[in-house]
Amino acid sequence: MEYKADMRDMKFQLFEWLPTTKLLEAERYAEWDEENISMVLDEALKIAQEQLAPTNVDGDRIGAQYADGKVTLPESFKPAYQTLCEGGWVGITTNPEFGGMGLPEVVGSAVNEFFFGANMALSLHVLLTRGAGSMIENFGTDEMKQLFVEKLYSGEWGGTMCLTEPQAGSDVGAVKTKAVKQDDGRYLISGEKIFITSGDHDLCDNIIHLVLARVPGAPPGTKGISLFVVPKFRVNPDGSLGEPNDVYTAGIEEKMGIHGSPTCSLVFGQNDACEGFLLGEENRGMKLMFHMMNAARIEVGLQGGALAGAAHQAALAYAKERLQSRHWTKFADKTAPQVPIIEHPDVRRMLMWSKAYTEAIRALLLITSYYIDMTHVTEGEEQERYQSYVNVMTPICKAWGSHWGMLVTNTALEVFGGYGYTAEYPAEQYMRDCKIACIYEGTNGIQALDFVARKLPMKGGKPVMELMGMAEKTFKKLKDDPQFMEPAWMLAGALKTMQTISKELQKRPDGMLITLLDAFPMLDMVGTILGAHFLLEQAAIAKQKLGAIFESKGVDPKDEDASKKLLEDDADAAFYHDKVQTAIHFCYRALPLVSAHAAAIRAGELAPMHAVMR
Numbered sequence: 001m002e003y004k005a006d007m008r009d010m011k012f013q014l015f016e017w018l019p020t021t022k023l024l025e026a027e028r029y030a031e032w033d034e035e036n037i038s039m040v041l042d043e044a045l046k047i048a049q050e051q052l053a054p055t056n057v058d059g060d061r062i063g064a065q066y067a068d069g070k071v072t073l074p075e076s077f078k079p080a081y082q083t084l085c086e087g088g089w090v091g092i093t094t095n096p097e098f099g100g101m102g103l104p105e106v107v108g109s110a111v112n113e114f115f116f117g118a119n120m121a122l123s124l125h126v127l128l129t130r131g132a133g134s135m136i137e138n139f140g141t142d143e144m145k146q147l148f149v150e151k152l153y154s155g156e157w158g159g160t161m162c163l164t165e166p167q168a169g170s171d172v173g174a175v176k177t178k179a180v181k182q183d184d185g186r187y188l189i190s191g192e193k194i195f196i197t198s199g200d201h202d203l204c205d206n207i208i209h210l211v212l213a214r215v216p217g218a219p220p221g222t223k224g225i226s227l228f229v230v231p232k233f234r235v236n237p238d239g240s241l242g243e244p245n246d247v248y249t250a251g252i253e254e255k256m257g258i259h260g261s262p263t264c265s266l267v268f269g270q271n272d273a274c275e276g277f278l279l280g281e282e283n284r285g286m287k288l289m290f291h292m293m294n295a296a297r298i299e300v301g302l303q304g305g306a307l308a309g310a311a312h313q314a315a316l317a318y319a320k321e322r323l324q325s326r327h328w329t330k331f332a333d334k335t336a337p338q339v340p341i342i343e344h345p346d347v348r349r350m351l352m353w354s355k356a357y358t359e360a361i362r363a364l365l366l367i368t369s370y371y372i373d374m375t376h377v378t379e380g381e382e383q384e385r386y387q388s389y390v391n392v393m394t395p396i397c398k399a400w401g402s403h404w405g406m407l408v409t410n411t412a413l414e415v416f417g418g419y420g421y422t423a424e425y426p427a428e429q430y431m432r433d434c435k436i437a438c439i440y441e442g443t444n445g446i447q448a449l450d451f452v453a454r455k456l457p458m459k460g461g462k463p464v465m466e467l468m469g470m471a472e473k474t475f476k477k478l479k480d481d482p483q484f485m486e487p488a489w490m491l492a493g494a495l496k497t498m499q500t501i502s503k504e505l506q507k508r509p510d511g512m513l514i515t516l517l518d519a520f521p522m523l524d525m526v527g528t529i530l531g532a533h534f535l536l537e538q539a540a541i542a543k544q545k546l547g548a549i550f551e552s553k554g555v556d557p558k559d560e561d562a563s564k565k566l567l568e569d570d571a572d573a574a575f576y577h578d579k580v581q582t583a584i585h586f587c588y589r590a591l592p593l594v595s596a597h598a599a600a601i602r603a604g605e606l607a608p609m610h611a612v613m614r
């Protein structure tokens, strides 16, 4: 399968919009500069296109196979995975002390967009492996760090996160898996986990499971959950592999997409011989697990954006080739030739809408990753401020990124017409693969509850207000620019609506029920406002650069023919021009959703609660 990515926009967002170059001046990133990061990005895209994308169809059609307690992956996954390991891509953002590349998260997110877009099933494996390594690096004993972290960051061993059980999905506190302490300090683990991504496979020699379990007498709910490191094969003190550790793979799920990613049922300790090692302290496991879950939530939002980007690029290329119908200006002329479908206004609208949401999701993911980097290079209050932005934006990245990313893959499929529905083209796989991002790592409904219950009121609402304040600055900057005036005022209107709704809800007697009912719409309101703010900020930069190109080429923007020629001939001019159009489109087509949601919230519309639903 061919994979196309918008490298121009990626580099624009990284270096012309975000202050990544300034970030690289920090000592932590001393060996990186714009030039070598640009080379990293080019190399990552090359690997995505040449190694990962060609195996994406095998992942889908052959998929993970289960037989006799073992999972195998398509043969073509192995060399592709080997390339990722050998190039150090598994540990791209991790600590160089343990063999990581030490790149900033903002660059890691850019690279991961390419990898997820090219082959989501295979890249999921990398996400979990890096996450498991980071957990042990942050919370493990020195011995654990020495035994596991480098092997995980290099990809030699794989990692998983084992939370879900049949009765414990969204309700993680209902976990029943047991952990009983032995005299030598080890724990014996017993229980069943389901839906475990990369729970078993043949890419690596060993798999290190991070397992949530309860010790005897633990309090009920999430306060009684502990976290354990449970290897598939026991590990000897010298790092070599020992006996199998009584972890049995009972089966894998048949599912809608990501067929190349095994979703496993694991039975721990069916012979009472599964040893685990406590990470951190007893009953503190959930708190630690959030370290991995929050990072994974951001990467799941990224998956939505990555597949949106891949689907949009595929649709764009197809729309330039597929000939159907006459040009709209020659509709009555039956002898006029067929034109590429990109000429039809409705197709252009679908493409523009997809591009706008894809770039807004990319912006959201990149700026959140940049804020994570800022927590690493700042101290005190400044560090706390960046951390609070990351906390607020994590559920928005996950839920807004996957929700709209999924809808972009849906629209991109429609651009292909009937061919989009067939397996001959990639659109249907992108759409099937993307759906899971709305569900795992906590469904989007659960993300929205986290957003309204914890993140909105956090620190008296200060972080959200500060983020909204940045959007207000964008409005003030653009409100007098004739080209952006109306979109900017629409942004101001959306901000005002959001503020009023938040205040009103606090005073209403039915405020709690409405907040629970409208948690996702409220998350969507904030996500949409942020999207408009980011795209308008980017458009303002693009407009300035476009003006400079016109000036340097001596073209008068009022001269329509000369302007058209310049946009045809100059790739940068075309890029900046479209950046401006993209922001305008997003404001007109997305921002009205804020007032639509607000109308229902204000009216206290409770039909879903009043309905009998027989």
Ligand SMILES: Cc1cc2nc3c(=O)[nH]c(=O)nc-3n(C[C@H](O)[C@H](O)[C@H](O)COP(=O)(O)OP(=O)(O)OC[C@H]3O[C@@H](n4cnc5c(N)ncnc54)[C@H](O)[C@@H]3O)c2cc1C
Pocket: 160, 161, 162, 163, 164, 168, 169, 170, 171, 194, 195, 196, 197, 198, 255, 263, 436, 439, 440, 441, 442, 443, 444, 445, 446, 449
């Ligand atoms: C392909 C795949 C891979 C996965 N990988 C992993 C993995 O690696 N590790 C792991 O531990 N798990 C994994 N999961 C599990 C996944 O995280 C859960 O499926 C998810 O958290 C939802 O749990 P559930 O399926 O039990 O749904 P349920 O919890 O039954 O939810 C069903 C619906 O009810 C809603 N709901 C539930 N509770 C509430 C509430 N309090 N308020 C409002 N709405 C609510 C949900 O939002 C959802 O819409 C994976 C799942 C899949 C399908």
